[in-house]
Amino acid sequence: MRHDLKETLQLYLAVSDRTLGAVLVKNHEGNQHPNFYISRVLKDAERRYPNAEKFAYGLVMASQKLRYYFQSRTVQVVTDQPLKKILTRPEASGRVVAWSIELGEFDLEYVPRTSIKAQALADFMVECTFSGTQDLTPEEQLIQTPGKWKLFVDGSVSWKKCGVGLIFSSPEGFEICQAIRFNFPLTSNETEYEALLLGMELARSLEAKHLRAFSDSMLVVKHFSRDYEQRDLRTKEYNTKVKNASLSFETLELSQIGRENNSRVDALSKIASDEIHGLTGSIYLTDAKTHSIEKKECLEIYQGTDWxxxxxxxxxxxxxxxxxxxxxxxxxxxxxxxxxxxxxxxxxxxxxxxxxxxxxxxxxx
Structure with a gap:
């Protein structure tokens, strides 16, 4: 099919929580013919963009990958999103301003979407881009690996109290959510260790043999793997306690994950560290009265001979x-x-x- 440099092309955009998709089409004798389709898996902070900004980002991505078509023709952006308003508003964020400047060199027209037509193809591309674990990040693949008991832990310190959150998940998907509040002061690192120890105690009580634990504390994970040197006496005691507790399991893997993948446990730890009452649902809120590494004093039994x-x-x-x-x-x-x-x-x-x-x-x- 011949391409006329004076013809107008149409761009359809689609987004989801994790992916972007775009389809560039041309009209020929009343029919739409796709020229190119592109897709991209969103990474880290990109997933937290507002939905409207994701559409704007999809437009920028399409202009970068299909630059030849954008420079030589007028491109109609067919969308039900107020993209023109988003890209020209004066209070826009820094990244949106940068996108607006980048798109300024192209001849773009924003037209409302009146029928589905090629939009169905763009939606389909978004759905197919994120199918299976091959498009997940290595961290997400690690979390979603089935067949093992999984433990997610996190600690929180506030000016009022300290608390930890635990989510314990069985291989079948059954979850136990627990928030534990401490009645004594702790440092940030100590709360992370307390969260791990209490989570391991919960796993041991439920007779889990193969455990995969996740924490967003690099210090705790690196101490456990011996990648970091331990200089503080307090953390040495905690790490020794963790090592001894790990002997109760046939296999134990401790991995670090980002805060974005540990947000549920982080919310539980904040519930425990604040004065929140009247909780409902399947969240168990308990209090801890002593440190996990506190030594209990006991009298020595003398078994020798005397008079x-x-x-x-x-x-x-x-x-x-x-x-x-x-x-x-x-x-x-x-x-x-x-x-x-x-x-x-x-x-x-x-x-x-x-x-x-x-x-x-x-x-x-």
Whole structure:
């Protein structure tokens, strides 16, 4: 088909949450004939553009890739979006101003979309561009890998309180959402460690054997993989606790993800760190009263032998030394003691159970 340099081409745009699509068509004898179609997967910040700005970005993308057609012909942008108003408004953001300047060299006409026609092809291209995991980012592919228990954790520190959020997902897709609030101060790094430890404890209680954990804290992930040197004593204790807890699982993978892919857990952690009451739905809000690495004090049990050992052996088991003189001595001393609930008391001590026993003169050993 011959191309007339004076002919007007039409451009149809389509966008979704993750992709852009554009189709350039020409009218010939009342029929529309596609010339080119292009598509692009949006990355990171591009996905957070407002929907109208995504259409403007799609127009810029089409003008860059089909520059020859845009320079030599008039292009009608067929859309139901107010693109001309968006690109010319004085309060536009910096990127929109840059797009407007870039598009200023072309002869563009903005016409309303009155029928579907080639728009159906543009929509179809958007749908096909994002099909399967091959178009996902490596981070998204890692998150969407099926067959394993998945744990998403995040911590939050505010001037009021500290809190963490947990989302625990089974291989079948069942989720447990939990927000935990701390009644004591923590640093930002400590809340990230607390979130991971509490999440691992939850996974262990549900008998998960193969766990894939995700955190947006680079410090925690790099400490776990030993890529970062640990200098702070506090983080060393936390990391040791994480290493010991990981032994409860057959496999444990800890990966870092961006905040945009961890937004749900981030919201849970902010719920826990603020004074929010009356929560509804399947979110469990609990309080933590102690640090995960807090050491519990306990008395050391002395199991050696002392002067009481032969007396206890005689009172409990009737065992006496082979030496007759030593045996008489143990019997004499044992008359001043008794065993109550596994503990040895002098008979002169006031004890409720000793009141029923016959007391004798208090003889010092």
């Amino acid at each position: 009481m050992t032969p007396i206890r052996n005689f009172l409990e088991k009737g065992i006496l030394p082979l030496d007759r003189r030593e045996a008489l001595k143990i019997k004499y001393r044992a008359s001043s003691y008794t065993i109550v609930n596994g503990r040895m008391y002098r008979r002169s001590v006031s004890h409720p159970l000793l009141r029923c026993l016959n007391t004798k003169s208090n003889i010092k050993p």
